Amino acid sequence: MKARSFSSLPSDTAPIVRRLLAVFTGRPFAPGDPELADLAPSLSTKVVESALRELKSWKIALRFFTWASNQDGFVHNCYTYNAMACMLSRARQNAAMRALAAQAVDSRCKMTPGALGYFIRCLGSVGMVEEANVMFDKVKQSGLCVPNSYSYNCLLEAIAKSDAIGLAEMRLKEMRDLGWDLDKYTLTSVLQIYCNMRKFDMALKVFDEMCDRGWVDPHVCSVLLLSFSKWGDVDKAFELVESMEGRNLRLNEKTFCVLIHGFVRASRLDRALQLFDKLRKSGIPPDIALYDVLIEGLCKNKELEDAFKLYMDMNEHGIMPDVSLLSKLTSYFSEEGELTQLLKEIPKDVDTAAKNLVCNAVLSFYVNNGAVDKAYHLLRGMMGHLPLDDLNVSQLLKTGERFYPDTTSFTIVINGLLKKGETDTALSLFHEMVRIGCKQTVLLYNNLISSLCDSNRLDEANELMQEMKNSRFEPTEFTRNCIYGCLCRREDVLGALNCVKEMRLHGQEPWIKHSTQLMKQLCDSGRVLEACEFLNNMVIEGFLPDIVAYSAALNGLIKIQEVDQAVELFRGLCARGCQPDVVAYNILINGLCKAGRVSEAHDMLNEMVRNGLVPSVVTYNLLIDGWCKTNTVDQAMLCLSRMYEVETKPNVISYTSLIDGLCNARKPDDALMLWNDMLSKGCAPNRITYMALIQGLCKCGRLNEVLVYLRQMQEKDMKPDTFVYASLLRALLSDQNLSAALETLKDLVKEGKFPCSQDRNYPILKNAIIQILQFFSCCKFSDSASSFTFLIFGMRRNLHGFRGQKMPSRYKKSDSKNLYLRNLSPEEQELCTHFLSASWILSKGYYLCLGN
Template sequence: MASPRITKILSVFKSSKPINPCNLIKLFSCTPFSRPICTKTHSYYSSSFTSDHSGIVDGLISIFTKPPFNPDSQELKEFGLKLTTEIVETVLSGFKSWKIAHMFFNWASNQCGYRHNCYAYNAMASILSSARQNAPLRVLALDMVNSHCTLSPGALGFFIRCLGGQGLVEEANLLFDQVKKMGLCVPNNYSYNCLLEAISKSSSIELIETRLKEMRDLGWMPDKYTLTPVLQGYCNAGKFEKAWDIFSQLYERGWVDSHVLSILVLSFSKWGEVDKAFELIERMEYFNIRLNQKTFYVLIHGFVRASRVDKALQLFDKMRKLGFALDVSLYDVLIGALCKNNELEKALYLFSEMKELGIYPDVGILTKLISSLPREREMIQLIEEMPEDLDTKAMTLLYNSVLNGLVNNGSINKAYHLLRATMGYESNGDIEVERFFMIKKFVHPDTTSFGLVIDGLCRANKLDLALALFRDMDGIGCKGSLVLYNNLIDGLCNSNRVEECYELLREMEELGFKPTQFTHNSIYGCLCRREDIAGALNVVREMRVHGHVPWIKHSTLLVKKLCKHGRAVEARDFLASMVREGFLPDIVAYSAAIDGFLKIQEVDRALELFRDICDRGYCPDVVAFNIIINGLCKAKRISEAQDVLNEMLEKGFVPSVVTYNSLIDGWCKNGDIDLAVPCLSRMVGKEWEPNIITYTTLIDGLCNAGRPDDALELWNEMERKSCSPNRIAFMALIQGLCKCGRPDAALVYFREMEEKEMTPDTFVYVALIDAFLSNSNPPLAFDILKMMVHNGNFPDSTDRNHLILRDAIFKMSEDARTSSDVKNLIADGSIPAILYTTCVGSEGGLEPIP
């Protein structure tokens, strides 16, 4: 969403207010580079030169450029006595080599009666800056200060720009302060503008703002050339709002030109604000201010990097309409981006367009298109268009793009047979592959060719073919690469063929390829999936020797798998071994080991491991705390769970809803409902919103404590807070009300549950039947039984509810109000025989229902 400031600025562009003609004159007649360079310059030769001076210049240039150079020649000594600053500047401008110019400048410095002035220093600074010779440029600045050379404000500005142009911001800033402090120059607004321009190339916003304030305090009012580098500095530093402030000032004073707007547009692109950048470009057109070709190129590449090919294409269209020259590099970046986005129709359109314009696509464009085309016929058409004079390297690139395209399209078998065909093997008779045979006369597969196909075969789990192809490489003079070995090892590991991986590992080491972190972790991951602790630790030791780190995800997976199979002790020992090897496992792995101990009821061992990692300075996270608190609560060691909670709070961790749910469940199961209920209030007070698990646990606890009214009140509160009850919550409430002798109320919620199309478990039916019978209401109990019969939902013989239901059926068969109905259900086979063949009799024995 655009900020108000952006909207305000852009609205200015949309204004229909007429443009001030004076501002337009300023706008189009001034550019950031139209300022005069404030140093004296001399053409080779100045009109003020005498013939004697011209002879000295020619003589000096000849002596310094023609070997051998003799610094002690009599002629050079005589020239040294006649030196003037004008002669030195002119001689410097006549050298093509910065080294010779620098040697001459240093020689002149040592001549008796001669002293460089600021213009000579500037001439040398310009030469060194153009040659990007930062070290001698720094020395030159220091020498100028030490020689107490006076400078005009313009000369100071020029030298500052030479330093700034090479990114020597600190040196520029120091020079400015030194000459001012030593009284060598009184800077003016131009001097400050040059300094701000130098500083803008860095991100030193504080320094820009300090110099700008200093300039204003001295009475120099900022002009266009002051604010433009300030804008650039803010843009470079990503100070969005401040950049807009400066832009506003520039606009209000009529100083906006193509350079200013280009700064903003490029910055928008850099910040990823492609839409805003494009909108600014269109506003530029409203002012008849257009970007130059270089800016268009930079923006198109920037838009593509930002994954905004749509806007890049629109810019490309603008370039075309404005008559700018389009070259192959632009088509390359756009076609590549369209292929990446799978917009092949647009990519092919650009391909056709460039050919119509006489811009022939290079190999890079062809390879991008071929690799992306979904049909082999289209690949063939492109291949047929390639020029015949392509060199071997270009042909191989095209050939590999065909292989890559086939692999990407899932035609791995065709890619395999094409590769074998170019190796000299017979074709398998595939017509489409035969059409590619025009290539094999020109192409010799390289390592990349094999890498593409082998990688595709590995991903298709055709490992035997991949290995066979890998072995065939050597026969045609292609050597394996580290990437190829890694892909094969990874593929074999994913197929649990670790023994073959070790063979490849030994082979690659014999060939001089050092295993990478990926190599070792592929094998390590396979061993972890196998639960091979000894093998995994051996690889870890090998990784330590090579300076590699085992991936945490594999270590954690091994711990989880061990714990899942009840091998928590081995999981703990594995983690201890990892520590001894110098690799600290992730807290997730430790949490899994703690949870593994808890699952096998080894609470003390879990607590011991938890304490151990805390004592070693390994800070558990909230999940680890929750696991141990939940385990202690399930073991009815609530006081210890509370101690862990307090420890958690002392360490600055914020308990989650899961933390409190575990404690509430523990208190409820321990019969401490009066401790559980206040916890709910604390959760709400601390803005930890209770969830359905919280409410369900408390409702069940209140019912177990014989407090059904409180349970119903909590249920209503839950609904008021828009916490919708789920199937588990309904069943907990219904069963709880039945336990409390409130089957009529339970039946209301049972009906509501049915309306919501939630299917109750068997124990809910049994609880209702048993409760209605206990309330001497067999007819309603029978209604529930009929629902069970209709749903065919009966407890099996191992379920404790089986006996309760069997006894209930006997009671209903003995009651006059339901006896005949029960017997009818038995007669038509609606009730399983196991529930009525033997029932509890009146004397406590077993007897059949009549």
């Protein structure tokens, strides 16, 4: 839809349109602008349609369209709806198109058959076939429009973008039943649908019917030809081309080009070259793009000789190769000898431009093969600073003339140097360009400034940008964003804001990725409030940061426990029209849950759903964890049930949090039931899940189950953390199960998990060992057994309860322990075995950690 000039508008309409455009395109846009209230009574469908045609941004157009919809006394007509649909379809905004179609129907807007067809075509152009069919039926059934053959043809054209054969055939039957004749445009759409589904037998029947009626033209043939090519049926496509020649139908240049490109993609260079010959015989002069694709295809097939022949053919027809083609040719060579062979094929009488192309191709060859230094020296030789001894280009071209580099020569080498990280050499070469009369370019300035900024050489980058201005080159959005990105990486908030202001003055926009990076860096370094202030300043300057930047600020506020401020920022961005995503909601829900405000977090979940967002499993996990940590495990279980209802599959984190919560709530049976439910649903517990269950069962005194799951965990090569052993020891000692306690201690030492004295679990383990040894020391043995006890422990000086005691003199270290075990009763032997176990633990590490 073309925008009309203001001069073509009625005299009373043009001023209103101008004022509306000024308000809606101004920055920042203010919905409460008093001028809008003055303009509202002057609205008409002609004014709205004209304004929509003038607007370039679909976002601004949609904002204006929505504002107009809400004005008292104004009602959109089919032409304003079509103007809006045109913008949205061109911008490929499917969600907004879907809402607009629904609004058009719900508003009961009357439509002409042509207007309905136009809206349907807009939907079809973005692949919204289902929506096009729904709208068509609703408008027809509600009496808002009586479709004619044009309306049906537009619908079939939309369906032709899909593979809905059944739907197309149903619409064809409707047309016949209503008495509409099937014309050329109807059958063309049907042909396209059959081609889309590769139903070539049906497509050929339609094609034959069109032939019988005399409706076949180059476009109809192109539909079939391009489909054959798309599906790789190159031979069928070629047969059809020859059949067209028999019908005296000629392909147009565009179809020739598309088919040749398609044949090359299908690796059918034989057919591509045959079609190329037909193109030339038809009188259509081939352009360099066709030579380019054919030569490249031949090179990929290693048919370099044929590629050279085609290259020579191109030269004979007066088509000079460009740098791109020569670069492609040279890119397939890895040796200078092959390059020399190519250069020898260049005619003697080439002009200066061709010579430069050849030299630049040689430079590209060196750069592409990693020989940037050779390219640099060759360029210096071309400038007259060095002898051309690397590659005698003059001799290859059979001329003794000197070659003068052009801007492209410098661009090739400078970009190669920059990629290699040799920024200083590139800068030096850049400044030499002017001295030999070569023109600098915006692209070169940008690449150099980008390299300087990437190296954090901001002052030099600013100097080069000033030089750029002095040379009458206007810095582009890319230029200033390089500077802006460097400032953001430096966390220079004031400098970044000044750069944003400068960009606004020049109609440029700061890139979101740099703003987001600044937000993240400021928040990571604890400067969260500065980050929030920068966001506010961005809004004041008319640049609304995206949700990713806001999410970084929200996360920073949550980390410093400023939950209320995070909520305020969240509400502010919503009020400014920025739509939060699932990640932003999750950040806020996480903060609220950590602050114990789980009910508010749950309200956030409901708000997400109302806004059309689908909560992720992370969302539910955060709430489950929050409910469990606030001892409201019943609410957490309701959250799990909600996950099942909305078909969000819980993961191992969901189950781990709930199992831990149920155990803390002294509901071990429910925890075990949930464990079995998790297994039945194919969710495998991980190490954290096992530890949560074992620790929880210890708290609940379910020692038999604890030992079962601990054994399962060890069988799966999952190693528990020290706190799990500590919980188990506490429970075993409370149950007076000293044998199991000793085995647990042995496992702890074997796994290398015995803690140092600074560990919070250390006192628990120390007291456990002391309690075990004190118990054994109080047992009544025979004299030999009692003395044997001292022999086993060897009077560990660090052990509480044994300090200062002496071992009887009649027992020596060399005595065999078996000698004394034979004199003990079975009960005493079992107890001594426990002593031996305790002694082993001490010798392996306990006495190293216990301390005095």
